[in-house]
Amino acid sequence: xxxxxxxxxxxxxQRGTSLTIQCQVDSQVTMMFWYRQQPGQxxxxxxxxxxxxxxxxxxxxxxxxxxxxxxxxxxxxLTVSNMSPEDSSIYLCSVETDPGQGLVGYTFGSGTRLTxx
Amino acid sequence: xxxxxQNSGPLSVPExxxxxxxxxxxxxxxxxxxxxxxxSGKSPELIMSIYSNGDKEDGRFTAQLNKASQYVSLLIRxxxxxxxxxxxxxxxxxxxxxxxxxxxxxxxxxxNP
Numbered sequence: 559x560x561x562x563x564x565x566x567x568x569x570x571x572q573r574g575t576s577l578t579i580q581c582q583v584d585s586q587v588t589m590m591f592w593y594r595q596q597p598g599q600x601x602x603x604x605x606x607x608x609x610x611x612x613x614x615x616x617x618x619x620x621x622x623x624x625x626x627x628x629x630x631x632x633x634x635x636l637t638v639s640n641m642s643p644e645d646s647s648i649y650l651c652s653v654e655t656d657p658g659q660g661l662v663g664y665t666f667g668s669g670t671r672l673t674x675x
Numbered sequence: 676x677x678x679x680x681q682n683s684g685p686l687s688v689p690e691x692x693x694x695x696x697x698x699x700x701x702x703x704x705x706x707x708x709x710x711x712x713x714x715s716g717k718s719p720e721l722i723m724s725i726y727s728n729g730d731k732e733d734g735r736f737t738a739q740l741n742k743a744s745q746y747v748s749l750l751i752r753x754x755x756x757x758x759x760x761x762x763x764x765x766x767x768x769x770x771x772x773x774x775x776x777x778x779x780x781x782x783x784x785x786x787n788p
């Protein structure tokens with residue numbers, strides 16, 4: 559299955575600042591997904607990033623708050639802008655596992671644990 | 676709003692027992708389902724996927740799917756302390772958003788030595 563490198567693994571940020579999270583995949587993928595996992599909660603999809611087009615955002619998430627870049631088929635970034643303590647979460651990127659590579663599903667990066675103070 | 680519901684847990688079983696985790700989903704058109712294991716402080720790890728009605732076995736894990744009842748389950752046989760984790764059920768959406776997963780809230784499993 560695809561191997562995803564995500565960084566930073568964790569950060570503590572001041573409110574009002576922005577953090578950019580990077581995901582690098584070891585193979586070309588059409589879609590990359592960004593999730594948020596708030597403390598004690600399950601995963602919520604923020605947006606889907608396609609190369610060459612604007613990201614598609616889920617209800618409750620907007621581009622001004624979570625701008626996404628997808629410059630090529632192996633890389634994406636998610637920025638958390640103008641942060642508040644409510645943005646403290648784990649942020650995860652994900653790609654669909656290539657059929658034929660064994661278990662078909664979605665693989666996750668190692669996550670970014672963000673704390674906003 | 677597509678929803679995936681999991682039995683609330685937490686679930687505690689003795690070592691060597693069978694752990695049974697259950698999930699129901701609202702999207703009747705959903706065709707693919709996944710079970711993820713998430714250790715505390717780690718990202719989710721895919722352990723099973725199932726697309727057809729019936730059972731699918733992989734080692735100590737068996738996934739069961741009943742599309743008529745919109746029900747998915749995961750059985751873990753001979754449970755080990757290392758199986759202690761949160762288990763997340765996810766369904767792949769149908770229709771125009773069929774590239775997306777909807778996750779349940781997860782069930783925390785503890786296997787006691």
